[in-house]
Amino acid sequence: MKFTRRxxxxxxxxxxxxxxxxxFLGRPAFAQDAPKYTPEQGASLRLLRxxxxxxxxxxxxxxxxxKFADATGVQVRVDKxxxxxxxxxxxxxxxxxxxxxxxxxxxxxxxxxxxxxxxVTDLGDYLGNKYGGWYDGPKGYATRxxxxxxLPVACIGNAIVYRDSWVKEAGFSEFxxxxxxxxxxxxxxxxxxxxxGFTHGHGVGDGNNYAHWLLWSHGGKMVDEQGKVAINSxxxxxxxxxxxxxxxxxxxxxxxxxxxxxxxxxxxGELGVIANGISAYxxxxxxxxxxPKLAEIAKDIRTTNLPVGPVGQSIELHQTTVAVIFNYTxxxxxxxxxxxxxxxxxxxxxxxxxxxxxxxxxxxxFADNPVWTSDPxxxxxxxxxxxxxPNGYAGPLGYASAATMADYVLVDMYAKAxxxxxxxxxxxxxxxxxxxxxxxx
Amino acid sequence: MASITTSEAPRASxxxxxxxxxxxxxxxxxxxxxxxxxVFLTYPLGLGVWLGFTDTRVGRAGIFIGLENxxxxxxxxxxxxxxxxxLLYTISASILKFVLGLWLAxxxxxxxxxxxxxxxxxxxxxxxxxxxxxxAFWWIFDSQFSIxxxxxxxxxxxxxxxxxxxxxxxxxxxxxxANVWRGIPFVAITLLAGLQTIPxxxxxxxxxxxxxxxxxxxxxxxxxxxxxxxxxxxFSVLFTFxxxxxxxxxxxxxxxxxxxxxxxxxxxxGISGGQLGEGAxxxxxxxxxxxxxxxxxxxxxxxxxxQQGGGD
Numbered sequence: 001m002k003f004t005r006r007x008x009x010x011x012x013x014x015x016x017x018x019x020x021x022x023x024f025l026g027r028p029a030f031a032q033d034a035p036k037y038t039p040e041q042g043a044s045l046r047l048l049r050x051x052x053x054x055x056x057x058x059x060x061x062x063x064x065x066x067k068f069a070d071a072t073g074v075q076v077r078v079d080k081x082x083x084x085x086x087x088x089x090x091x092x093x094x095x096x097x098x099x100x101x102x103x104x105x106x107x108x109x110x111x112x113x114x115x116x117x118x119x120v121t122d123l124g125d126y127l128g129n130k131y132g133g134w135y136d137g138p139k140g141y142a143t144r145x146x147x148x149x150x151l152p153v154a155c156i157g158n159a160i161v162y163r164d165s166w167v168k169e170a171g172f173s174e175f176x177x178x179x180x181x182x183x184x185x186x187x188x189x190x191x192x193x194x195x196x197g198f199t200h201g202h203g204v205g206d207g208n209n210y211a212h213w214l215l216w217s218h219g220g221k222m223v224d225e226q227g228k229v230a231i232n233s234x235x236x237x238x239x240x241x242x243x244x245x246x247x248x249x250x251x252x253x254x255x256x257x258x259x260x261x262x263x264x265x266x267x268x269g270e271l272g273v274i275a276n277g278i279s280a281y282x283x284x285x286x287x288x289x290x291x292p293k294l295a296e297i298a299k300d301i302r303t304t305n306l307p308v309g310p311v312g313q314s315i316e317l318h319q320t321t322v323a324v325i326f327n328y329t330x331x332x333x334x335x336x337x338x339x340x341x342x343x344x345x346x347x348x349x350x351x352x353x354x355x356x357x358x359x360x361x362x363x364x365x366f367a368d369n370p371v372w373t374s375d376p377x378x379x380x381x382x383x384x385x386x387x388x389x390p391n392g393y394a395g396p397l398g399y400a401s402a403a404t405m406a407d408y409v410l411v412d413m414y415a416k417a418x419x420x421x422x423x424x425x426x427x428x429x430x431x432x433x434x435x436x437x438x439x440x441x
Numbered sequence: 442m443a444s445i446t447t448s449e450a451p452r453a454s455x456x457x458x459x460x461x462x463x464x465x466x467x468x469x470x471x472x473x474x475x476x477x478x479x480v481f482l483t484y485p486l487g488l489g490v491w492l493g494f495t496d497t498r499v500g501r502a503g504i505f506i507g508l509e510n511x512x513x514x515x516x517x518x519x520x521x522x523x524x525x526x527x528l529l530y531t532i533s534a535s536i537l538k539f540v541l542g543l544w545l546a547x548x549x550x551x552x553x554x555x556x557x558x559x560x561x562x563x564x565x566x567x568x569x570x571x572x573x574x575x576x577a578f579w580w581i582f583d584s585q586f587s588i589x590x591x592x593x594x595x596x597x598x599x600x601x602x603x604x605x606x607x608x609x610x611x612x613x614x615x616x617x618x619a620n621v622w623r624g625i626p627f628v629a630i631t632l633l634a635g636l637q638t639i640p641x642x643x644x645x646x647x648x649x650x651x652x653x654x655x656x657x658x659x660x661x662x663x664x665x666x667x668x669x670x671x672x673x674x675x676f677s678v679l680f681t682f683x684x685x686x687x688x689x690x691x692x693x694x695x696x697x698x699x700x701x702x703x704x705x706x707x708x709x710x711g712i713s714g715g716q717l718g719e720g721a722x723x724x725x726x727x728x729x730x731x732x733x734x735x736x737x738x739x740x741x742x743x744x745x746x747x748q749q750g751g752g753d
Contacts, residue, residue, distance in 0.1 A: 084693070088712040091499040095717070112715045113500025202693040253584020255696035256606035265585045399498060399715060406713040415697045421609070430518065437513060438714075 033129065035122050039334035045076045047338075048090075048100040050083050050321065053279035053358060055286070060354035064347040071341070074334045083259055084204050087406060093326060101329035102338070104321045106204065107391050108141055108402040110150045117149045118325040118332055120339070124148030127343050131365030137388035138362040140397060141320045150324035151339055154352075154359035157384030158209040158318050161266065161280045162273040164302045166194040170272075175304045179217060179242060182307040186249035186273065194272030195251040200415040202408050203259040205319050208391075210275060211410040212317035214239045216389060217309025222404060222435060223395035229435045231413075232428050238310070240417045240424040247418035255415055267297060275306060277319075278357040278381050303380040318388040320362075360384040400438040409434045492721035499715035510722035519698050520723065523706040527730070529613065530702060531682045534620045538677055539670075541621065542628025547658075549629065550636045560630070567626035575690035578619040582606050582691065606692055609699035616700050619687055624680065628673055635669030636662070675738035682731060703727050 047065075052058040058080075065076045079100065081089055087109055093099030094113035110117060124142070128134045134142075138152030160175065167175060170188035186196045199206035215221070218239035224230045247254070251271060253261075262274040267284055274280065281301045288295035305314050323342075325335040341347060343363070352361055353371045357378035361367060362385050372382035392401025404410075413431035416422040422430065459465045493510055497503030514520040549560055566574065581588055582605035590602040605615045643661050652660065685704045688694060694701035694709065701709075703723055711720015 088708070091712050091715060094500045112498070116500050201695045251585070252602065252604045253607040255608075256584060256604075256612065256692060258693060261584075268585065270585050399501075403714040403716060406715065407709060412697055415695070419697060421697055434519075438716075 033126060035126055035340070037333040037337035037340065039072055039074045039337055040331045043074045043331035043334035045074060045102060045331060045334055045338055046079065046100040047076055047102040048079045048081060049104040050086050051080045053277060054282050054356050056354035056356050057351070057358055060351045064342055064351060067347070068338055068341045072337060074338065076338060087204070097328045099326065101331060101335050102323060102325050104153060104323055105150070106319060106321060107405060108397045110142060110322050110324050111144060111398045112402045114144045114149045116327055118327045118329070118335070119147050119149065120151060120325065120336060121148045123336055123340055124151055127151070127363060131363035133364050135362055135364060135385040137390055138320045138385050140390050142322045150322040151343065152362040153321050153323045154362060155384040155388055156205065156277050156319040156321065156358060157360050157381030158275055158277060158316055159303045159305055159380035160273060161276050161301060161303050163194065163300045165300050166192065166272045175302070176307055179307045179309040183242070183245055186246060189272040190249040196249055196273040197251045197254050197262050197265055197271045198275055199257040199262055200247070200255045200411070200418060201257040202411065203257060205259050206257070206262055206276065207408065207411045208405060209317050211414050213306050214243050214414060215410060216315040216393070217311060218242060219311045221394050222392060222410065223439060225394050227395035227400065227439055229432055229439050231435055232432045236428055237424055240414065240427065243414050244418050255419055267294065269293065269297060278303070278378060281377050282356050282358065301377065303377045305380050314387060315389050316387060317391060318384045320388065357381045400440070403438045404435050407434065407438070489721045490725055492718055493725040495718045497717040499717060503718050506718070510719045513719070514722060514726065519701065520706065522698055523701045523703050526613065526700060527682060527702045530617055530620065530684070531678060534617050534624065534681050535674065535678050537617070537621045538624045538628050539674060542625050543632055545625060545629040546632035546636055549633050563629055564626045566623050571623065571686040572690060574623055575619065575687045579691055582615045607696050609696060612692055612696055612700050616687060616691055619691065620681060620684060624677060628677055631673040632666065632669060635666050639665045671738045675735055678734045679731060682727065682734065
C-alpha cells in the first residue's frame with residue numbers, strides 16, 4: 001500500500017484531531033467531520049449502473065440501497081445497462097440535462113463533462129480522510145483541478161486467468177513473469193491445442209486492457225506529459241511486433257471479440273489463457289455444483305498479474321468506475337447522502353466482500369477486506385487500484401483521452417497490424433493521425 | 442343593443458367566411474402535421490446540419506468552424522471505409538431482399554395449402570425485435586460456438602471453424618446475411634399485397650394470346666408491380682442504409698472497422714467519443730446518398746415506360 005505525503009499528513013492530522021476530540025466527546029474519530037446532507041422533501045433518486053458480472057455485487061448494492069431507503073425514506077431506483085452502453089447514456093444525459101440523478105461511469109468519462117457534474121469535494125475529502133486516503137489512480141479519474149467531480153467507487157481488476165494443468169503440461173512449472181516467457185508459453189499452449197485468446201475487437205474493457213498492456217509494457221505511450229501525441233515511437237513499434245508474434249498463437253476470431261467472448265470460450269474449455277476480471281473464475285466456481293465440467297475448470301484455474309515487459313514493472317489499465325451526480329438533479333443532498341452512506345464502512349466493506357474480488361477498493365482503508373485472502377485466486381486483483389495507470393498516460397485526463405479510447409484508436413492500431421491489414425508503420429501512423437484529431441494538433 | 446348588433450355581425454361573417462375558405466381550412470387541418478414535422482423532423486435535421494459545422498462536444502457548446510469537420514473526414518480513411526461498407530451493405534442487402542422477397546411473394550400468391558399460416562410465419566423475422574435477432578445471429582456467427590461451423594464440421598465438410606466475424610470479408614457477408622433475413626418479410630408481404638391488386642383478367646387475356654409463365658411475369662406482373670416495388674424498395678433501401686442495431690450488437694464496427702457503417706461510426710464518434718460536431722457531420726454526409734436513393738426510386742422505378750413493360 002502506498003501513501004503519499006499528503007495522505008500521511010492528512011490522515012495524521014485527522015487522527016490527532018480525532019483522538020483529542022474523542023476524549024471530550026466520547027465519539028469515534030472524525031464523526032464530527034462527517035458532512036450532514038439532509039435529503040430534500042419528497043426526494044427520490046435514480047441510479048444507472050453497469051450490469052454486474054458477479055451476482056453478489058448487485059445483491060449487495062441493492063441491499064445497501066434498501067438500507068439507505070429504510071433509514072432516510074429516500075427511495076432509490078437502481079437501473080442497469082450493459083457495460084458498453086453506459087458511456088453513451090452518460091454522454092446523452094450530460095448533454096441534454098435529463099436522465100438518472102446518479103451514474104456509475106467508466107474511466108475518464110467524468111472528464112468529458114465536468115461542468116455538468118455536482119462538485120462532491122466535501123464528500124471526497126471526508127471519505128479520503130476517514131478511510132486512509134484514496135489511491136492515486138482512481139482519484140485521478142474522479143478529480144479535476146483539485147475538485148472531486150465524482151467518487152471513484154471501484155477498480156475492476158484485470159489479470160491473467162489460466163488453466164494450471166495445461167500450463168504445466170506445456171512445460172512451465174510456474175506462469176512466466178515476463179513477456180518473452182509468456183510468448184513461449186503461448187506457443188507451447190497452441191501446440192498442445194489449448195491456445196491463448198486476447199481481445200482485439202471493440203471490447204470496452206478487455207480490448208482496451210490488452211492494448212494498453214501491450215503498449216505500456218514496452219514503454220510506449222499515447223501522449224507525453226504535455227498531451228502531445230507520442231504514439232509513433234520505437235517502443236510502440238516493438239510492442240506491435242510483440243503483439244504480432246503473440247497473435248499467431250491465439251485461437252481464431254479474436255479480432256471480432258467483444259467483452260464477453262473470452263470468458264465464454266475459456267469456460268467452455270477452449271482456451272488455456274485469457275486476461276479478465278475475476279468474474280471468469282467466479283462464474284466457474286459459483287456454477288460448479290450444476291456442471292461437472294465447470295467444477296473441473298474451477299479447480300484448475302489460477303490467476304496472476306500480466307507479465308512484465310521490457311520496462312521492468314507491472315503496468316496495467318484496469319477499469320475504474322466513478323459515481324457521478326449530474327447537477328441537473330433536483331435532489332443533490334439526497335444524492336450526496338446516498339453516496340456517503342454507500343461508502344461508509346459497513347456498506348462498502350460488505351459490497352467489496354460480496355463482489356468476490358471483482359470490485360477492488362478505491363479507499364486504502366478497505367484494503368484488508370477478507371475477500372483478498374480468502375481465496376488465493378483473488379490476490380492478483382487485490383492491488384488493482386494501487387497499480388493502475390490511467391488512460392491517456394502520460395498526458396492529462398480529459399476529453400481527448402476519453403475520446404481517443406472511445407474511438408478505439410489503440411485497439412484498432414494493434415488489430416490492424418496483427419491481422420496484416422496494415423504494416424506496423426502504417427498502423428502507427430494512422431493511430432497518430434486519429435489521436436492528433438482528438439488532441440487537436 | 443345597436444352597438445351589440447353592429448359588433449357581432451362582422452365577427453360572425455369573418456368566422457363563417459374563414460370556415461368556408463378552402464385555403465384557411467387546408468392550412469388549419471395541416472397545422473398539427475406541420476407542427477409535428479417542424480418539431481420532430483425539421484428542427485432535429487436543422488440542428489444536426491448546424492452541429493456538423495461546429496466543434497460541439499458532449500457537455501460543451503461549440504463554435505462555428507465551417508467545413509473543418511468535413512475536411513477532416515475527407516482525409517479520414519475510416520470514414521471512407523464506412524462509406525464503402527454502407528454502400529456495399531445497402532446495395533447487396535437490398536438486391537438480395539428484393540430478389541428473395543419477390544420470389545417469396547410470388548410463391549405466397551399461389552394457392553398453397555395453409556396459405557394464411559405461411560403468410561403469418563413469413564412475418565416473424567420482421568416482428569422479432571432487431572436486438573433479439575441480432576443476439577441470435579451473434580451466436581450463430583460466433584467464432585467458437587457457431588452452429589453453422591459445428592454442423593459443417595459434423596458433416597465432414599470443413600475441418601476448422603469458420604471465422605465469421607473475425608475476417609473482414611466474412612464479417613461483411615455475415616452482417617449482410619443477417620440484414621437480409623430480417624428484411625425479406627417486409628419486401629415479401631408488401632409485394633404480395635401489390636400482386637393481389639393485379640386483375641386476374643389480364644393474366645387470362647395474356648394466356649389466351651399464348652403467353653408462357655415467364656412472359657406473364659415479364660409483361661404483366663412486373664410492369665404492374667413496378668409502382669409498389671418503387672415504394673417498397675425506397676423504404677427498404679432507407680432502412681438498410683441507416684441500419685445501426687445489427688452492427689452494434691454483432692460487431693460494433695469490427696473487425697478493425699470492416700463493418701462500420703456511417704450510422705455506427707457517427708454514433709461512435711459523436712456520442713461515445715463525445716465529438717458531437719464530427720458525429721453530426723458523418724450523419725449529414727449520409728443525406729446525399731439517401732436523397733439519391735429516393736430520387737432513383739421516384740424518377741427511375743416509377744417511369745411510365747418501365748411500368749408499361751418497355752425498356753429505355
